[in-house]
Amino acid sequence: MASVELKNVSKTFGRVEAVRDVSLTVNDREFVVFVGPSGCGKSTLLRMIAGLESVSSGEVCIGGRPMNDVAAADRGIAMVFQSYALYPHMSVAENMGFALKMLGTARAEIDRKVVEAAAILRLEELLSRKPRELSGGQRQRVAIGRAIVRKPDVFLFDEPLSNLDADLRAQMRVEIARLHRQLETTMIYVTHDQVEAMTLADRIVILDKGRVVQQGRPLDLHERPANRFVAGFLGQPKMNFLPAVAERVGDAIAFRLAADRQPLFSTREGLRLAPGGTAEIGVRPNAISLVEDKGIAAEIVLVERLGGTSLLYLKVDGLPQLVTVELQGKPAATIGSSVRFRFDPADAHVFDGQGRSCRL
């Protein structure tokens, strides 16, 4: 059991800054997910915690102990790799017990711990098989089992599910969540899949270009994104962004579509936004509804019926990208027909010219 603390950690590869001045604390028993687009530095950050990558500057502490000069094997961590990295020439049991064997643990002790870990992951029947005789999901369970056997203070997962198909991914997601409750160990999980981040995390850390952009509980980030990047990254389907201009009307600020000056809404809420400036209004697809009159005129370009919900893609004059609308049930909508849509100002996110959230 241990916390992980990063103090002003940076990593440069030649001239490329992969991680820039990251400071954050992962509490004991917390499940933290690092998420971001590829190349954002999330894997590098994880590998620095693991000790597979040296730290260019700053300090990594695990359980309060500085770890910069401690070998990877002695940090009390276990890592699950994207490619599983199972030893192809060893059986499942040998794979799981390899670390203990290298430490000189007695044979009987290794066997006992391997069987114990296998029971947690329901791998008992597979112990004598070679990795090539296993399915992708089974291999991943073995990789996790190998980590469990070491009884680490901290589990590190590096995109563990990205090699699995969608079905198995959902299944393994549940399994990992269950494992975290059962083992009560600190876990750090790297993914580019925001669904995994939203469902697994106690806390999400969103990274972009080597920096922490925002961190917090999944729903908090979803509801109160600090900037346009976070707003666009979390949530499926993605948030719509409408370019707009802000005008002061009395003591309120009124927003109009930048393209054709259609009024959007006005608000009295305190906003850190200079009137007359450009802004972007972010609206999640499920916060938009179709209306008979008023609202913004648009044309239906595409309809995706998903069974429970339907996605409508609307073309608004002067707007470069389509507006996505998520409706419950099976609305009668035909491609090419004209519709009008609106949204509640309370559901709107306002971002200034630099993409920062303008909410106080």
Next chain:
Amino acid sequence: MPGRRNPLLTFLFAALILLFTGGPVALALYGSLVPDRILLDPNRSVLSEGPSLESYRYVFTGELPASYRQASANRAMISDAARQVPQSLVNSSIIALSAMLLNMLLGAPAAFIYARHAFPGKKLSFMFLILSPLVPAIALVTPIYMMLEGLGLTGTRIGIILVHTAKALPFTVLILSVFFRKMPQELFEAAVLDHCSRLQAFLRVALPLALPSIGATGLFAFMLSYSEFMFSMVLSGDAATRPVSVVMAALARNTDVSWSLLNTAIFIAIVPTLVLVVLVWRFVVEGLLNGSVKG
């Protein structure tokens, strides 16, 4: 049927390849089983006379073939060199197996270091290693002879073993380093996290996975050594150290030599490689196939 391969054409090509590779071996076998007087007589063949093992008997026991025991026979056709074939087989086996073993023992760790670790002078030394086979062997005969003479290793099997090892080593290192480089980095990171030192990561993870490739490169080194002639000739001494290639050359140089005897020696010389290929090749191919199929 456009786009479909003609099975007859495939068969024809396969037959041609077989004819070129297997033909000489079959001819040598045929020539060794019939005495010269039958081989050179258009009216007689092995079918009318039946196979005869008298040449083999002479090579291994020194018992003169019946046809040469007559007073009028040309005894010069019985080359003394043919009697050296059994000992030369022993010599060649020792030399080639040693070169093979040394190649695997030295080549695999070297290839691993080149493939997976950085050290000063890595690029330069690798370049030297890879380019060294481009130097014509004939240019190196004299300096290497002088070097081994200075070490007192001329006329010994050890001298030949050393030279053959050095000749095959660049290929061994090159082939194996490509193989080690293809191994996923994460495998070794997992090994590091599992408390493996560099040496342990090599011995316990890389080596078992590379065994088929190491076997293949070892076999390659064996073949190279077994068929090498120039250094073997210059560095070997008397019949006690002479490898097969040198003895064969001595036999063939005798313009009067019995065809039957020559063919016998040729076929005997081919047998060890055939056996080795059949034994080792299957293991190597199976290993390579297993390694390449991953889900």
